[in-house]
Amino acid sequence: MTDPQTGYHYQVMRRAIDLIDSAPEPMSLDDIASAMDMSAAHFQRLFSAWVGVSPKRYQQYLQLGQAKTLLAERFTTLEASIATGLSGTGRLHDLFIRWEAMSPGEFARRGEGLTIRYGWMPSPFGEALVMGTQKGICGIGFASDHGRDWAWADMTGRWPNARFVEDPEALRVWTEAAFALRGDTALYMIGAPFQIKVWEALLRVPSGHVTTYSEIAGSIGSPRAVRAVGTAVGRNPVSWLIPCHRALRKSGALGGYYWGLPMKRAMLAYESARAEAG
Structure with missing residues (x-):
């Protein structure tokens, strides 16, 4: 509830x-x-x-100018993050995230044999649809812009062969840790291999900082794949936890956001303000 x-x-x-x-x-x-x-x-x-x-x-x-300020003053390159040890098993954007990814074969089966538990949870950004397996959170969507039905259809449509079970209590500890910017959260990435690489790169961007699509493309060894990176960022199923809202255009413009540009602005402002206050 x-x-x-x-x-x-x-x-x-x-x-x-x-x-x-x-x-x-x-x-x-x-x-x-x-x-x-x-x-x-x-x-x-x-x-x-x-x-x-x-x-x-x-x-x-x-x-709008704050995006450019973030790039100019608080931009931390992914290469620097890697050099300082920020990875999927380290401290990431003020959360301790443990993550693993689904194998390519499992992904190709589109969730077949997978039980995904879900619940509608409160968040600082309105009602959130949180989904997870026994390995961790695999999906976070928001109902604010398009409503519950749209969010539900979108998230379940990503893994159409999975079995979905309503069980918010199974996800509550992970969810509360994720939205409180503290605690230990487990994450289970369900995506194609290229998408996983992009999402892993996003996990290296600390809270209160931003990156660019071209920077991500270079960090994963595909500097010419900026458009493909943008698509992978947009298809991220775990909004907020895999911080696609921290990816900006090279000009500093915010670009789009799957759950609505006002929410992207709110997320960046929420993180930046808390980073400054802390």
Whole structure:
């Protein structure tokens, strides 16, 4: 069962993000709070509890130029990450992630013989559909933009021959650790070999930092495969945990995001603000 309070908080943040995005210049706390039908003090408390910094500071992370700032000041190359030991068995974006990947043969069977447990879970970004096997989380999707039915059809359609069992309790510990940016989370990657390489590269990008599609392509030994990398990033089934929201265009533009560009902006701002506050 989704926590109504968590979903409400995200919807307030989403409305505020949409308002800020459409404003021709930065807005005052009073103006944003008034648009959210709240007092300035209440909105400030709610906002700060969600992201760890003030609405004014958060606005700076939501501005389009912040993507370029991240690239200029906080961009950590994947080569450097590899050199310092950041890998699938190390400390990744403030989480301890243990992961393994499905074999190519298993992937070709499209989930045949696989039992996938699922549950609708609260997250900082609205209601999340979390899926997992006994080896770890294999899917995270979001209902905010397109609704539950669309998210369900999309996620189950990736492994049409699998058996799906509703069992949120089996996934709760991993899920809470993932969205709290702490704890020990197990991850089971279900994808083609090239996709797995791209997703592994994304796991090396620390929280509060970003990378580019061309950087990922170079790091996996396929510098000309930028378009294919972009496709693999977009097909990542484990949103947030495999941080495809940290992949930007070389120009610093945010590019697209499978679950909606406002959510990508919110995720980057959420991580950046918490990294700064920490």
